[in-house]
Amino acid sequence: MSRPTLALIGATGAVGTVMRELVSTREDIWGEIRLVASARSAGKVLQVRGEDVVVQALAPEVFDGVDIAIFDVPDEVSAEWVPIAAERGAIAIDKSGTFRMEPDVPLVVPEVNPLDARDRPRNIISTPNCTTLSMMAAIGALHAEYTLKELVVASYQAVSGAGVAGPARLYDEIEALAGDRSVGQAAGDVRKALANKLDADSPFPAPIAFNVVPWAGSYKDGGWASEELKLRNESRKILGIPDLKVSATCVRVPVITTHSLAVHARFEREITVADAHRILEAAPTVVLMDDPANGVWPTPVDVVGTDPTYIGRIRQAVDFPNTLDMFVCGDNLRKGAALNAAEIAELVATEL
Amino acid sequence: MSRPTLALIGATGAVGTVMRELVSTREDIWGEIRLVASARSAGKVLQVRGEDVVVQALAPEVFDGVDIAIFDVPDEVSAEWVPIAAERGAIAIDKSGTFRMEPDVPLVVPEVNPLDARDRPRNIISTPNCTTLSMMAAIGALHAEYTLKELVVASYQAVSGAGVAGPARLYDEIEALAGDRSVGQAAGDVRKALANKLDADSPFPAPIAFNVVPWAGSYKDGGWASEELKLRNESRKILGIPDLKVSATCVRVPVITTHSLAVHARFEREITVADAHRILEAAPTVVLMDDPANGVWPTPVDVVGTDPTYIGRIRQAVDFPNTLDMFVCGDNLRKGAALNAAEIAELVATEL
16 A cells, blocks of 8 residues: 555654654655644644654645644643544544544553554544553553553653643753852842843743752643643543542653653562562663662753663662552653654554 | 850861851851861961861861761762761761761661661761762651652753862853854854963863753663662662662863752652642742743742742653653752751751
8 A cells, every 4th residue: 555644743843853854864664744833823834754844734625635643732732633543544643632532532552552553533642641651561561561550750850841842941041050059059149140040931930940849731620630640530540540549749840851750659469679680670661770779860961862761779678568668750741742652653554 | 055066177178168158057066167178288377266276177176076977079089087076976977978878877868867866876977978968858858748659860060069170160161162152053153262361270071051961970780870879779778678770971161160950750559749749848948830831930030049849840740650751950969968067957957
C-alpha cells in the first residue's frame, strides 16, 4: 500500500518542535507530512526530514487525505478540531486533556496497553499527561508481573511542561539573578530582585529560579491541582486498574526539561529490589541506573533529550509490606509528549 | 541567680552564623557568650549582640564555667568533644548525628517533646536533622490530636543543608551557565558547560543548577541514603511512636535555603482539611498558608530567613482512609538547625 499521510497539528510549539525532530530521525514510514498551526504561524517554513515545509493554517481541508493527525494544541482547540479531523477520516492522536477520560477514547502508552489502541470507536486516541507518562513505562513493567495496588507520588516537574514560555521564563529569571551572591537568603528577596528586572508575566504562579512551586495546573475540588488528579485518573485507565489508590503532589522545579518522580508503590505481593532490577533490565524502553553505592542514579541533566524512562534509587520500603520506593526520570517533551504520540502513530500505521 | 554562660562551638559555619544572629536578636537571657571554632578560625573577631568577640580554639578549657554549649560541628568532632563539654559541667546541645539515636540522649523539638529535655543522664541533648525538623512542628501538632501511623515523604532540600560550600557551588554553577539559553536541553550539556568553567570539586554528586539530585548523605544498606533513614528514625523518637511507618526519598534541589517536603500522612482516625486547619492555626510556631484557589501555599523564597514552619496544599487523600497530603516548608538553617538548638538552650536555661 502507499505510505500513510501524517499531519502534525501544533507544529510550532515546544512539543511540535520535538515531534518534527522525531519524525525526521526515526524510521521513515510516512508519505506526506503536513505541518499545521494557528493562523498566526501559517506561512512559516519549517524543516521536516531535511526538507522545507510551509506551515498551513488549521482548517477542515487540511485533514483531507490525512491518515493520522497528531494534535498538540490547547484543550479547547482539541475539543473543536479533533472531531473534525476524525470525521474527515483521519485517526486523531490527541495530546490534550480533552478526551483522555472519555470511555470510548483509548488512552495509550504503547509499552503498556498497545491493544487498547485498536478499540477506538470515535477514531480518537488520547496520549497521557507528561507527568503520568514520565513514569508509566517503568511502573507498567512492574505492574505486569506484581500487580500494582497503591501509588504515592511526588513530582519534580520541569518548566518546559508549561510550554515554550516555561524555559524562556527560567532563563530570564536566572539571568536576572546571576551574579548576586546574596539572593535567596531573605524572605521575598528573589521576588524583589525579579520585580526590578522582569515583567510580572510568568507562566508560573511564583518565582521559579532558586525556588520550588507546589502547584501545576488548575484548581480542583478538595484543594487538588488538576495535574495531580490527572496522574491518578490516567494511571488507573492506562494500567486497567479502576480501583488503584493514588495520591500525588505535583511540584514545579527549576529544571529545563525532564520530569522526575519519587514513587512509593505497593504491589499485591512481595517484590524485592532484585525482582525489580530483573524486570526493568528486560523492559526495552527503560534504563535502569541503580547503583547508589557508586553514585549511579538518574538526574534530569543526564536524561534530557533522550527517549527512555530512567529509574534508580529502588529500595524495599522497610516499614511497608510489598512496597518499593523509587526515583524515575523521563524527558517530558519526548516520552512525556511527542515520542509517545509518535509511537502511537507508528503502532496504528501498521494496521492501515 | 546569675545569667548562664553560653558557648557556641562551630561559630563560623553556615549554622553558626545564623546562631550568632539568633542570640543577638532573641530575648537576651545570656551572661557571657563564648565563640569557639577550629584552630584554623581561632583569633577571628565576630559580632554577637553588637559586640566584638574573639573566636577561641576548641580545647577542654573553653568549657570551664560554661552552663550550656551548643555544638554545630561534624559528627566526628562532636563524638570527641561533646562528652568533654558534658564532663566539664556544661549541658551539651548537639546538632550532629552522633548521639541522636542513643537511648540515654533525648532528641528534642521544643514544640513537640519539651519534657524529654529534662531526662538527660549524660548531660547531652541532641537536636534533629534539618530535614526531620523542617516538618516536625506541623506534623507534631497534628499527631498530638489524631495519632500518626504512617508517613511517606519526598524532600526538596536546599543546598545550604550541605554547609557553606552548598550555596557557593550553586551560585558558581548559576554564574557559569547564565546567559546560555540552550543549556539544559541535551543530555550532558550542563555537565560539559560546568567542566569547562568550574573545578570538579562540588559538595554535590551531580550538577545542582538546572537539576535535581536524588541523594543526600551517605550510602546505607538496602540502597538507602543516610538522610532518609534519619528522617525515619528521628521522627519515631521525637514523636514517641516506635512503630511509626516511614518511607522517605531525599532529593537536593537548586534552592539556597529552606527545605520543602511533600508529606503523605496516615492517622489513626479520620481527619479532614478543616480539622487540620484548626490545629495548625492554633500551633504557635506554624504558619498555615493554604488557599490554593487563590494561589496561597508556601514556597522557599518566601520562607527563607524566617522562623516558623509553613504548611499548605492540605488535601484529604481521595483513595487512602484517614490520610492527608501536604506541602511543608522550613528554613533549614533556622528551625532546621540553629533555631531549634537555641530554643532547646532557652528551655534548659529556665531550669538552671
